[in-house]
Amino acid sequence: MGRRATAYCLILPSFLLAAFIILWPLKEIVNLALHDVNRFGLLRAFSGLANFRALFADPDFLAALWRTLVWTAGVVGGTLAVSVPVALMLNGDFYGRGIARVIVMLPWAVSLTMTAIVWRWALSGESGMLNSGLQGLGLIDGNIQWLAEAWTAFPMQVLIGVEASIPFTTTILLGGLSSVPDELYDAAAIEGAGAWDQFRFITLPLLRPFINIAVVLNTIYVFNSFPIIWATTQGGPANSTDILVTYLYKAGFRLGKLGEAAAVSLIMFGVLLVFTLIYVRLAMREEAA
Amino acid sequence: MKRSGFKALLLACAGLFALSGTVDAGTVRVTIAEYSKGTGPYFNEAAQAFEAANPGTKIQIEVVPWDNLQQKLTTDISAGANADLSIIGTRWLLDYVSQGIITPLDAHVTPDFKARFIDTFLKPSVMDGKVYGLPIAASARALYYNKDVFAKAGLSGPPGTWAEFTAGAEKIKASAPGVFAFGLQGKEIETDVYFYYALWSQGGEIVQGGKSGLGSAAAVDAAKLYRSYINGGLTQPGVTSYSREDVQNLFKQGKVATVITAPFLSSQIKNEAPSLQYGVAAIPAGPGGARGTYGVTDSIVLFENSKVKDEAWKFLDFLFTTEQRTKFDKIEGFLPVNAREASDPYFADNADLKVFTSLLPGARFAPVIAGWEEIATVTSNALQTIYLGRAEIEPTLRDAAAKADEILAKK
Numbered sequence: 001m002g003r004r005a006t007a008y009c010l011i012l013p014s015f016l017l018a019a020f021i022i023l024w025p026l027k028e029i030v031n032l033a034l035h036d037v038n039r040f041g042l043l044r045a046f047s048g049l050a051n052f053r054a055l056f057a058d059p060d061f062l063a064a065l066w067r068t069l070v071w072t073a074g075v076v077g078g079t080l081a082v083s084v085p086v087a088l089m090l091n092g093d094f095y096g097r098g099i100a101r102v103i104v105m106l107p108w109a110v111s112l113t114m115t116a117i118v119w120r121w122a123l124s125g126e127s128g129m130l131n132s133g134l135q136g137l138g139l140i141d142g143n144i145q146w147l148a149e150a151w152t153a154f155p156m157q158v159l160i161g162v163e164a165s166i167p168f169t170t171t172i173l174l175g176g177l178s179s180v181p182d183e184l185y186d187a188a189a190i191e192g193a194g195a196w197d198q199f200r201f202i203t204l205p206l207l208r209p210f211i212n213i214a215v216v217l218n219t220i221y222v223f224n225s226f227p228i229i230w231a232t233t234q235g236g237p238a239n240s241t242d243i244l245v246t247y248l249y250k251a252g253f254r255l256g257k258l259g260e261a262a263a264v265s266l267i268m269f270g271v272l273l274v275f276t277l278i279y280v281r282l283a284m285r286e287e288a289a
Numbered sequence: 290m291k292r293s294g295f296k297a298l299l300l301a302c303a304g305l306f307a308l309s310g311t312v313d314a315g316t317v318r319v320t321i322a323e324y325s326k327g328t329g330p331y332f333n334e335a336a337q338a339f340e341a342a343n344p345g346t347k348i349q350i351e352v353v354p355w356d357n358l359q360q361k362l363t364t365d366i367s368a369g370a371n372a373d374l375s376i377i378g379t380r381w382l383l384d385y386v387s388q389g390i391i392t393p394l395d396a397h398v399t400p401d402f403k404a405r406f407i408d409t410f411l412k413p414s415v416m417d418g419k420v421y422g423l424p425i426a427a428s429a430r431a432l433y434y435n436k437d438v439f440a441k442a443g444l445s446g447p448p449g450t451w452a453e454f455t456a457g458a459e460k461i462k463a464s465a466p467g468v469f470a471f472g473l474q475g476k477e478i479e480t481d482v483y484f485y486y487a488l489w490s491q492g493g494e495i496v497q498g499g500k501s502g503l504g505s506a507a508a509v510d511a512a513k514l515y516r517s518y519i520n521g522g523l524t525q526p527g528v529t530s531y532s533r534e535d536v537q538n539l540f541k542q543g544k545v546a547t548v549i550t551a552p553f554l555s556s557q558i559k560n561e562a563p564s565l566q567y568g569v570a571a572i573p574a575g576p577g578g579a580r581g582t583y584g585v586t587d588s589i590v591l592f593e594n595s596k597v598k599d600e601a602w603k604f605l606d607f608l609f610t611t612e613q614r615t616k617f618d619k620i621e622g623f624l625p626v627n628a629r630e631a632s633d634p635y636f637a638d639n640a641d642l643k644v645f646t647s648l649l650p651g652a653r654f655a656p657v658i659a660g661w662e663e664i665a666t667v668t669s670n671a672l673q674t675i676y677l678g679r680a681e682i683e684p685t686l687r688d689a690a691a692k693a694d695e696i697l698a699k700k
Contacts, residue, residue: 038388039363039384039388040363040366040367040388040390041363041364041366041367041368042367042388124530124535125526125527125530125531126525126539126542126544127538127539127542127544143526145526145527145530146530147476147527147529147530148475148526148527148528148529148530148677149527149529149677153530233476233530234476234477236476236477236529236669236670236673237475237476237529237530237670237673237674237676237677238669238670238671238673238674238677238679239670250666252363253359253360253363254359254662254666255662255663255666256363256384256662258363258367
């Protein structure tokens with residue numbers, strides 16, 4: 001008991017610091033969300049759930065909410081689908097592996113905003129690199145206006161998101177792969193398991209905890225990710241590529257509706273919290289089983 | 290050991306508070322919007338010159354990109370950490386005045402000082418008879434046209450009306466493959482403004498009698514005009530992916546034959562595409578002869594909570610001397626706001642600028658209404674829907690007008 005009390009005492013200072021850093025802003029945001037707020041953050045009358053009601057009455061908000069889920073699922077799923085094979089390849093022994101690893105990690109060194117701006121230029125309709133590249137390959141005849149409409153812009157944004165998330169995910173998976181003992185593969189090979197079976201029955205199960213952590217972290221990053229969408233389309237044309245965080249930015253800073261913006265951020269917080277709790281619970285149950 | 294750690298923490302905290310309090314009475318903090326790469330250096334130089342002439346006063350310049358200015362001001366003001374002086378878009382002025390965040394300058398503005406300005410540019414910063422800001426930047430819009438492309442199409446000069454413009458555009462389409470006649474902006478800031486040029490020429494107004502003019506016949510005609518250009522292949526394809534800078538770049542590359550924009554394109558062309566043969570003309574008129582250009586000013590304002598109002602005013606006085614204004618406007622390519630400055634040969638003999646100044650009497654400024662940014666957003670969204678051909682023109686504009694009316698009624 002005494003030992004326990006000491007342990008709690010020792011944690012207490014950092015717990016208080018963390019609580020202050022996390023809970024105080026949360027309290028402020030809840031406060032903003034429940035009030036009528038002017039453009040400069042001055043609280044006026046208490047307005048209950050009026051800000052939330054206004055949001056759910058706005059079709060653009062509902063569309064952005066739905067699009068955020070598609071965006072997150074698309075980027076996280078796409079990243080995983082690319083990163084697992086990339087990590088497997090980089091884990092193998094081949095000439096120039098060091099250089100290959102550096103190349104895969106490089107996008108990580110460039111700020112996300114810069115990546116997005118470079119892509120904005122590359123996707124430009126009349127003078128973009130992508131169009132001239134595709135024409136050079138003879139794949140298209142005329143220029144495609146990538147960012148003019150949501151059905152071409154949004155998939156490209158998801159692809160940029162995937163590109164930006166690969167280095168981080170690959171790093172986590174490489175760490176996981178290096179912890180798989182070689183003996184397991186040797187034993188499996190002797191028993192007659194082919195490459196696919198080795199992957200299914202050895203690599204994938206042992207990699208699972210690493211994949212889980214990659215999914216949770218990526219989901220949190222991507223769900224909140226602002227630069228890619230903002231730098232390429234600012235959520236346009238006509239809000240058709242908005243996700244929650246770009247919607248929030250416009251509501252708060254362009255239109256001066258700080259109360260509604262605070263409400264959006266609370267909703268985002270709630271969605272992420274619920275997702276993380278469910279996912280961690282599921283992942284833990286799997287591991288226990 | 291433990292104790293000294295705690296002490297260190299206390300000291301660190303005290304240090305933080307001290308830091309936020311070090312800006313003493315003699316320091317004037319100024320938030321500056323970055324118009325170009327010359328903005329920061331100009332203001333730092335001006336601050337140094339001012340400090341040399343006024344020992345004891347320090348000027349602290351904070352340069353912020355234009356796109357982040359509103360965000361920075363909002364967060365600074367809500368935290369009470371704003372500077373003493375700041376540049377703001379004059380169209381935001383109403384919000385600042387109605388919330389009592391900025392202070393009128395009338396105590397210092399003498400008739401002599403007032404006489405320095407060209408009245409058109411000072412007026413937007415005046416509210417309820419009080420001067421709340423000084424026009425730090427001024428601009429208007431006109432039609433830039435590519436002379437080589439026009440000559441190739443057999444056009445002798447710039448079009449006077451939209452009807453002439455349409456006829457000329459068809460000739461350009463036939464004579465210059467790969468060149469689009471009309472550079473139409475359809476993305477990001479001022480997408481709505483690009484439409485107002487046509488709206489005004491059809492005799493419409495943005496707001497009339499407290500109601501939105503978007504549902505009017507003039508607005509429908511204006512939208513139909515632009516839509517016909519898009520459908521007829523007279524604009525660059527995919528207009529909703531082109532911001533103002535993107536369209537200007539197409540013009541510099543010779544890929545669009547015309548673009549409507551501000552004087553600063555002239556200086557950009559001089560630096561980036563010096564061989565481009567271009568002219569500047571008034572924006573075409575509508576069937577009734579109506580036409581309009583957009584006048585814009587940014588104001589520099591003094592915050593109510595500033596503790597160094599007198600020193601701040603002195604710096605303003607310095608910035609608005611003829612010498613300083615001439616220097617700044619030459620760097621940025623803005624229109625002169627100072628009457629004496631306008632007679633400087635650089636401005637008086639500049640053919641491009643002459644066109645802009647001649648258009649000023651008919652210039653319209655953003656209407657002084659609360660929620661202007663929200664109306665601009667509603668309008669831009671409606672226009673993008675129309676440009677994409679995703680909805681009928683009339684119902685889309687009527688819906689947008691209803692939304693704008695709702696915003697107008699709130700105040």
